[in-house]
Amino acid sequence: MKANQNQFAPRKVPQQERALFTVDSILTAARTIIEQKGYEAASTNHVADVAGVSIGSLYQYFPSKEAIVAALVEDAVLKAGERTRKFLIERMDAPLAAGIREIVGHLLEVRREYGLIFRRLAREVPRFRSISGQLTTEKYLYNTIHAFYRQHRDEILVEDLETAMFVLEHLVVGAIDAYLDNDAPILNDAELVQQVSDAVIKYLTK
Amino acid sequence: MKANQNQFAPRKVPQQERALFTVDSILTAARTIIEQKGYEAASTNHVADVAGVSIGSLYQYFPSKEAIVAALVEDAVLKAGERTRKFLIERMDAPLAAGIREIVGHLLEVRREYGLIFRRLAREVPRFRSISGQLTTEKYLYNTIHAFYRQHRDEILVEDLETAMFVLEHLVVGAIDAYLDNDAPILNDAELVQQVSDAVIKYLTK
Amino acid sequence: MKANQNQFAPRKVPQQERALFTVDSILTAARTIIEQKGYEAASTNHVADVAGVSIGSLYQYFPSKEAIVAALVEDAVLKAGERTRKFLIERMDAPLAAGIREIVGHLLEVRREYGLIFRRLAREVPRFRSISGQLTTEKYLYNTIHAFYRQHRDEILVEDLETAMFVLEHLVVGAIDAYLDNDAPILNDAELVQQVSDAVIKYLTK
Amino acid sequence: MKANQNQFAPRKVPQQERALFTVDSILTAARTIIEQKGYEAASTNHVADVAGVSIGSLYQYFPSKEAIVAALVEDAVLKAGERTRKFLIERMDAPLAAGIREIVGHLLEVRREYGLIFRRLAREVPRFRSISGQLTTEKYLYNTIHAFYRQHRDEILVEDLETAMFVLEHLVVGAIDAYLDNDAPILNDAELVQQVSDAVIKYLTK
DNA sequence: GATGAATGAGCTTTCATTCAT
DNA sequence: AATGAATGAAAGCTCATTCAT
Numbered sequence: 001m002k003a004n005q006n007q008f009a010p011r012k013v014p015q016q017e018r019a020l021f022t023v024d025s026i027l028t029a030a031r032t033i034i035e036q037k038g039y040e041a042a043s044t045n046h047v048a049d050v051a052g053v054s055i056g057s058l059y060q061y062f063p064s065k066e067a068i069v070a071a072l073v074e075d076a077v078l079k080a081g082e083r084t085r086k087f088l089i090e091r092m093d094a095p096l097a098a099g100i101r102e103i104v105g106h107l108l109e110v111r112r113e114y115g116l117i118f119r120r121l122a123r124e125v126p127r128f129r130s131i132s133g134q135l136t137t138e139k140y141l142y143n144t145i146h147a148f149y150r151q152h153r154d155e156i157l158v159e160d161l162e163t164a165m166f167v168l169e170h171l172v173v174g175a176i177d178a179y180l181d182n183d184a185p186i187l188n189d190a191e192l193v194q195q196v197s198d199a200v201i202k203y204l205t206k
Numbered sequence: 207m208k209a210n211q212n213q214f215a216p217r218k219v220p221q222q223e224r225a226l227f228t229v230d231s232i233l234t235a236a237r238t239i240i241e242q243k244g245y246e247a248a249s250t251n252h253v254a255d256v257a258g259v260s261i262g263s264l265y266q267y268f269p270s271k272e273a274i275v276a277a278l279v280e281d282a283v284l285k286a287g288e289r290t291r292k293f294l295i296e297r298m299d300a301p302l303a304a305g306i307r308e309i310v311g312h313l314l315e316v317r318r319e320y321g322l323i324f325r326r327l328a329r330e331v332p333r334f335r336s337i338s339g340q341l342t343t344e345k346y347l348y349n350t351i352h353a354f355y356r357q358h359r360d361e362i363l364v365e366d367l368e369t370a371m372f373v374l375e376h377l378v379v380g381a382i383d384a385y386l387d388n389d390a391p392i393l394n395d396a397e398l399v400q401q402v403s404d405a406v407i408k409y410l411t412k
Numbered sequence: 413m414k415a416n417q418n419q420f421a422p423r424k425v426p427q428q429e430r431a432l433f434t435v436d437s438i439l440t441a442a443r444t445i446i447e448q449k450g451y452e453a454a455s456t457n458h459v460a461d462v463a464g465v466s467i468g469s470l471y472q473y474f475p476s477k478e479a480i481v482a483a484l485v486e487d488a489v490l491k492a493g494e495r496t497r498k499f500l501i502e503r504m505d506a507p508l509a510a511g512i513r514e515i516v517g518h519l520l521e522v523r524r525e526y527g528l529i530f531r532r533l534a535r536e537v538p539r540f541r542s543i544s545g546q547l548t549t550e551k552y553l554y555n556t557i558h559a560f561y562r563q564h565r566d567e568i569l570v571e572d573l574e575t576a577m578f579v580l581e582h583l584v585v586g587a588i589d590a591y592l593d594n595d596a597p598i599l600n601d602a603e604l605v606q607q608v609s610d611a612v613i614k615y616l617t618k
Numbered sequence: 619m620k621a622n623q624n625q626f627a628p629r630k631v632p633q634q635e636r637a638l639f640t641v642d643s644i645l646t647a648a649r650t651i652i653e654q655k656g657y658e659a660a661s662t663n664h665v666a667d668v669a670g671v672s673i674g675s676l677y678q679y680f681p682s683k684e685a686i687v688a689a690l691v692e693d694a695v696l697k698a699g700e701r702t703r704k705f706l707i708e709r710m711d712a713p714l715a716a717g718i719r720e721i722v723g724h725l726l727e728v729r730r731e732y733g734l735i736f737r738r739l740a741r742e743v744p745r746f747r748s749i750s751g752q753l754t755t756e757k758y759l760y761n762t763i764h765a766f767y768r769q770h771r772d773e774i775l776v777e778d779l780e781t782a783m784f785v786l787e788h789l790v791v792g793a794i795d796a797y798l799d800n801d802a803p804i805l806n807d808a809e810l811v812q813q814v815s816d817a818v819i820k821y822l823t824k
Numbered sequence: 825g826a827t828g829a830a831t832g833a834g835c836t837t838t839c840a841t842t843c844a845t
Numbered sequence: 846a847a848t849g850a851a852t853g854a855a856a857g858c859t860c861a862t863t864c865a866t
Contacts, residue, residue: 019846043839054848055841065840123329163393167381167401174380175373187369195373202408218828222866225829250857260831265858424849428845431850456836466852471837535740575805579793579813586792587785599781607785614820637825661860672827673862683861 023061025051027075030068035116039069039125069121076117080110088144096152096205101197103145104172108193111176119177149204156204164204171203172196214276217269229267231257233281236274241322245275245330275327282323286316294350302358302411307403309351310378314399317382325383351375355410362410370410377409378402420482423475435473437463439487442480447528451481451536481533488529492522500556508564508617513609515557516584520605523588531589561616568616576616583615584608641679643669645693648686653734657687687739694735698728706762714770714823719815721763722790726811729794737795763787767822774822782822789821790814 029051033042044065048055062068087106091099111118142165149161158164179185179192187195216229235257239248250271254264268274293312297305317324348371355367364370385391385398393401422435441463445454456477460467474480499518503511523530554577561573570576591597591604599607647669651660662683666676680686705724709717729736760783767779776782797803797810805813 022847044841045839055850056843056848057846059841060846125330163397163401166392167398167405170381170384171377171402171405174384175376178376178380186372191369192373195369196377199373199377199405199409202412203405206408206412222827222829224865228829249855251855261858262831262860263829266829269858271857428848428850430844434850455834457834467837468839468852469850472850475837477836575809575813578804579810579817582793582796583789583814583817586796587788590788590792598784603781604785607781608789611785611789611817611821614824615817618820618824640826662862663860674827674829674864675825677862678825 019061022051022053022057025053026058026061026068027071031072031116034069034072034121039121044068069125073117073121076114080114080118084110085144088148092148092151096155097197097201099148099152100200100204101193103148104176104197104200105189105193107172108176108179108189111173112180115180119180157206158204168200168203172200213269214273215269216273216277217265217267225267228257228259228263231259232264232267232274233277235259237278237322240275240278240327245327248275250274275331279323279327282320286320286324290316291350294354298354298357302361303403303407305354305358306406306410307399309354310382310403310406311395311399313378314382314385314395317379318386321386325386363412364410374406374409378406419475420479421475422479422483423471423473431473434463434465434469437465438470438473438480439483443484443528446481446484446533451533454481456480485529485533488526492526492530496522497556500560504560504563508567509609509613511560511564512612512616513605515560516588516609516612517601517605519584520588520591520601523585524592527592531592569618570616580612580615584612637679640669640671640675643671644676644679644686645689649690649734652687652690652739657739662686691735691739694732698732698736702728703762706766710766710769714773715815715819717766717770718818718822719811721766722794722815722818723807723811725790726794726797726807729791730798733798737798775824776822786818786821790818 026047029049030042030047033047033050042065044058045055047068048058051058058068062071084106088103091102094102146161146165149156149165153161156164175196176192179187185192232253235255236248236253239253239256248271250264251261253274254261257264264274268277290312294309297308300308352367352371355362355371359367362370381402382398385393391398438459441461442454442459445459445462454477456470457467459480460470463470470480474483496518500515503514506514558573558577561568561577565573568576587608588604591599597604644665647667648660648665651665651668660683662676663673665686666673669676676686680689702724706721709720712720764779764783767774767783771779774782793810793814797805803810
């Protein structure tokens with residue numbers, strides 16, 4: 001069971017269907033507004049409006065504006081984490097090079113799909129950088145990817161796998177995010193995945 | 207003569223010494239506040255307060271809040287750019303591996319020193335990402351680093367240098383920024399430089 | 413269904429009784445302040461204060477300061493227009509001279525009662541001159557008074573009735589407003605009406 | 619000697635040529651700005667700027683913003699008054715009807731030329747309405763026009779000349795100002811003068 | 825005398841949050 | 846549970862005015 005006492009925790013756990021629907025409307029509205037007009041445009045009143053819910057109701061389920069965003073982040077982190085974990089587990093026995101290419105491709109997909117959370121929110125609102133940052137690594141990458149690398153320990157030439165993993169993660173994610181942020185990129189998805197994978201593979205094996 | 211007509215241009219050029227001091231106080235105060243509490247906390251009134259200057263004075267020299275930040279960004283980009291250009295020119299004849307290690311080390315230094323601008327502001331305020339982003343690459347990295355790589359064209363095995371440079375830039379900067387953002391990293395400066403340089407060198411030469 | 417999309421349109425329609433009261437307090441306060449101290453003195457904060465309402469409430473119902481004034485103007489124009497139309501219709505069959513005297517008397521009354529709008533606001537705020545000006549003539553004077561004059565076409569000696577009506581309207585209203593503006597007039601209501609009516613009757617019939 | 623002690627009196631009487639020039643620049647700048655952009659746009663700093671004078675100098679010659687406008691008003695009233703007085707004196711012996719037509723024509727000219735002061739400023743800034751209003755009548759119309767009417771006392775049928783003059787003045791000026799304010803009037807200068815004069819003549823003589 | 829740097833009260837407006845119904 | 850009216854601190858910014866140089 002997760003601790004529900006902290007400042008971002010939802011106020012009450014909805015127990016009726018209607019309440020569930022309300023919560024969902026609010027989260028969807030918030031996500032939509034942030035995606036389309038940015039964090040600053042997502043005033044609580046506006047969110048409630050778009051959600052078709054009274055501002056009073058919004059505050060019945062979320063103690064603050066940040067709680068809404070935190071819920072958005074947590075949701076994204078959980079889903080993205082789960083997907084990545086599953087993906088990694090399925091590729092656990094793939095050859096190193098092919099596996100890495102697939103993983104990089106998968107990360108590109110996930111960062112694109114959850115771009116709002118991982119790239120936009122995390123940047124605009126410093127408070128959430130730590131949340132999503134920590135969650136990112138710890139929850140959905142670390143353990144599983146570690147397992148994958150150990151699977152290929154004999155092919156990998158770097159000594160300190162911990163350090164390498166830290167560097168790698170940010171190397172890869174940094175390049176992907178920059179690529180996604182770039183309005184007029186000089187390469188496409190396939191090329192990016194190709195180049196980044198190459199870098200990773202060379203880094204680990206040569 | 208630079209065009210001074212744009213929306214972020216300073217409102218008037220200080221003509222007395224105390225005016226210069228005022229402008230400086232404002233910029234320093236803004237930088238400090240943004241560094242310590244983030245962009246949102248840097249309200250014009252607060253900046254004026256910390257600068258020990260009336261709000262009226264602030265608006266005599268800056269037409270808007272954004273103009274203050276723009277001045278901060280421009281200043282940082284110029285200084286960092288100049289420093290990096292000089293640094294690169296001096297290393298132009300260094301051997302590839304040593305040169306890359308030094309460049310990565312230099313970038314770490316610069317990103318740390320101008321962290322406020324390059325990592326914090328650029329992320330929190332999307333408007334400034336484009337400014338600093340473009341300036342970053344174009345003004346102080348691209349031409350000079352391109353020259354350095356061409357110097358070693360025969361050692362470099364990648365075919366498309368343009369693409370490689372794009373990937374490399376973000377790979378390196380992504381890793382450095384993540385390292386600097388991380389409160390309790392598992393490695394230190396030297397190790398980071400070592401690992402990142404290794405990755406770059408292997409990527410280019412193997 | 414009136415178009416509610418324009419910039420002066422009220423922000424939301426009050427749905428509870430106390431909201432109606434709030435809106436009313438705001439309008440009354442604005443009217444009072446403008447009457448007593450002029451448009452410039454009617455700052456939104458001051459209006460809210462006098463209305464005994466928070467500034468936030470004021471902005472829930474009016475999107476801007478001008479919207480408040482626009483509501484005041486619209487209200488006055490509508491009411492005054494309706495009253496004048498009714499008045500004119502009732503006198504439609506009165507003899508020319510008597511009718512004109514009554515109409516001038518009525519105009520004096522209306523301009524006095526809605527002095528704030530028609531004399532003060534329209535003058536102080538050029539933006540509203542057009543609004544109230546147009547509405548004034550077109551909506552509540554033109555058609556009906558035209559009908560009245562046509563009723564007496566044979567007694568009226570001027571050739572171009574259109575032109576005469578334009579001149580007349582401003583002649584009459586100009587004199588009435590100057591009279592009302594004047595702090596120490598040398599004549600009273602009855603004398604003014606008498607003289608102005610005389611001028612109109614002579615102008616039309618001799 | 620005029621009382622110089624009141625709140626709108628210029629601070630000091632300029633005694634050097636340079637000072638005279640400064641005062642003039644300020645007044646001209648103020649007039650220009652008000653004419654082109656309205657009273658609200660005429661901030662003291664802006665006026666000083668346009669006048670090519672420092673804000674400090676401006677306040678050396680005018681104790682407040684209102685003093686500038688008051689000087690503008692006084693100047694216009696004096697000049698317009700003098701012109702009208704001269705004009706009237708020259709027509710003193712003209713036949714009544716012709717004289718009235720000429721006077722109305724002259725008033726149209728003057729109101730047009732000093733439109734800024736008499737129509738715009740007086741309306742936008744209530745404080746000045748009383749000033750210009752009083753000055754208007756007392757200084758440049760009353761005595762002289764009274765003389766003209768007395769010249770034709772036998773042709774004039776109204777009993778109370780005082781009252782008639784009050785009514786007439788505002789009748790005429792009201793119609794003229796409305797005509798000048800009107801963007802798309804249905805008549806032209808000549809027709810306006812014709813109709814208004816007719817009304818005056820009929821009013822006085824029939 | 826002249827300059828222009830400095831001031832700060834006050835303006836319009838927003839928005840997270842509370843609370844009576 | 847839900848509504849939406851109400852709140853008010855705080856934001857960005859202007860401008861008449863003062864005063865040190």
